[in-house]
Amino acid sequence: MTKPDPAELPATLYGVRWEGGLEDGHLVLLDQTRLPKDLVYLQVRDIEILRKAICDLAVRGAPAIGIAGAYGIVIHLVPLAKTATGKTAESLEQAHAHAHERLVSSRPTAVNLRWALERMRDCFQRHSDHLTPLEMCARLLMEAKRIHREDLELCRRIAENGAALLPISGGIYTHCNTGALATGGVGTALGCLVEAHNRGKKIQVFSGETRPLLQGARLTALELQHAKVPVTLCCDSAAASLMARGKIQAVIVGADRICANGDTANKIGTYSVAVLAKFHGIPFYVAAPYSTFDLALADGSLIHIEERHADEVRRSQGVQLAPHDVPVANPAFDVTPAALITAIVTERGVIEHPTRERIATLMAGGASEPAV
Ligand code: MRU
Numbered sequence: 001m002t003k004p005d006p007a008e009l010p011a012t013l014y015g016v017r018w019e020g021g022l023e024d025g026h027l028v029l030l031d032q033t034r035l036p037k038d039l040v041y042l043q044v045r046d047i048e049i050l051r052k053a054i055c056d057l058a059v060r061g062a063p064a065i066g067i068a069g070a071y072g073i074v075i076h077l078v079p080l081a082k083t084a085t086g087k088t089a090e091s092l093e094q095a096h097a098h099a100h101e102r103l104v105s106s107r108p109t110a111v112n113l114r115w116a117l118e119r120m121r122d123c124f125q126r127h128s129d130h131l132t133p134l135e136m137c138a139r140l141l142m143e144a145k146r147i148h149r150e151d152l153e154l155c156r157r158i159a160e161n162g163a164a165l166l167p168i169s170g171g172i173y174t175h176c177n178t179g180a181l182a183t184g185g186v187g188t189a190l191g192c193l194v195e196a197h198n199r200g201k202k203i204q205v206f207s208g209e210t211r212p213l214l215q216g217a218r219l220t221a222l223e224l225q226h227a228k229v230p231v232t233l234c235c236d237s238a239a240a241s242l243m244a245r246g247k248i249q250a251v252i253v254g255a256d257r258i259c260a261n262g263d264t265a266n267k268i269g270t271y272s273v274a275v276l277a278k279f280h281g282i283p284f285y286v287a288a289p290y291s292t293f294d295l296a297l298a299d300g301s302l303i304h305i306e307e308r309h310a311d312e313v314r315r316s317q318g319v320q321l322a323p324h325d326v327p328v329a330n331p332a333f334d335v336t337p338a339a340l341i342t343a344i345v346t347e348r349g350v351i352e353h354p355t356r357e358r359i360a361t362l363m364a365g366g367a368s369e370p371a372v
Pocket of ligand 1: 060063188256268
């Protein structure tokens with residue numbers, strides 16, 4: 001365990017990594033609950049441990065939990081494949097279904113987790129009658145690595161498209177954490193900020209601390225300092241005043257699920273920032289890859305919003321802040337209506353003033369998954 005001074009963090013930050021080969025390999029997660037104080041890596045070889053890491057937010061951020069879930073299928077099936085008696089991978093079908101179910105139910109709002117697990121299931125179904133159990137695991141590991149590499153490329157393209165959109169100077173407000181820790185690459189909204197800075201734009205990022213779990217304070221502030229992007233941390237409740245005083249020229253956030261009409265679920269508090277931006281005439285941007293779109297959902301009223309434990313609000317970092325038994329509302333996400341979103345930045349391009357038609361056109365006609 002090390003103390004992560006930003007200057008001493010590894011040059012490339014990552015939240016999820018596969019280490020080793022197929023039979024001796026395992027998943028490595030940077031325990032994000034311990035940041036910024038401690039740099040602790042979890043060595044994960046068991047699906048229930050992975051489920052707990054996802055539920056506890058040791059690994060978090062929509063794309064990152066999708067990638068971790070994909071590797072999770074592999075860590076569950078490899079030990080069974082080594083001793084499987086059946087000739088084909090069909091003998092692993094029940095175990096695969098079990099792993100899929102345990103992982104997909106761990107966090108319900110971010111659609112990337114379901115998307116990645118469905119890709120793994122499609123891969124399994126395509127090959128289960130002609131590959132041996134171990135060959136199937138090798139094929140699944142290849143698919144998980146492809147999902148991981150693909151996300152790196154998606155982030156890169158989103159960062160380019162978003163950086164072009166951001167003002168050449170001024171204050172940019174962001175919420176929660178959407179960086180390397182939350183994805184397989186440089187991040188979504190945070191990637192746009194880093195890219196804008198690297199292109200010479202004179203931006204000053206304001207990071208809302210993101211109560212109750214403080215992803216903005218603990219993770220975004222750390223990542224932006226690490227990338228040498230000027231960042232100022234503020235309480236979530238300071239956003240209105242900062243906007244009223246002319247300190248914010250744009251807002252950019254990530255997403256956990258974007259519906260067919262553009263309604264967007266993201267970390268609780270995003271909706272209030274969007275309302276504030278509208279009131280102050282400030283552009284409000286959402287940055288996300290195609291894997292965050294759920295075109296089967298007509299609008300945001302249909303999104304399942306995860307409700308988390310009351311103690312996350314009553315307590316913070318082990319300190320009691322409220323009566324131990326006071327009732328608490330703790331929705332982990334909220335839905336920003338499409339009408340409040342100036343543009344959605346994707347790897348395929350920018351959807352200005354998103355509508356059902358514009359989203360359908362970009363998602364159907366745009367480039368498909370990047371070749372990786
Ligand atoms: O509960 P979390 O920390 O997983 O919530 C994360 C967010 O809301 C992010 O904004 C979103 O997943 C996009 S990450 C690129």
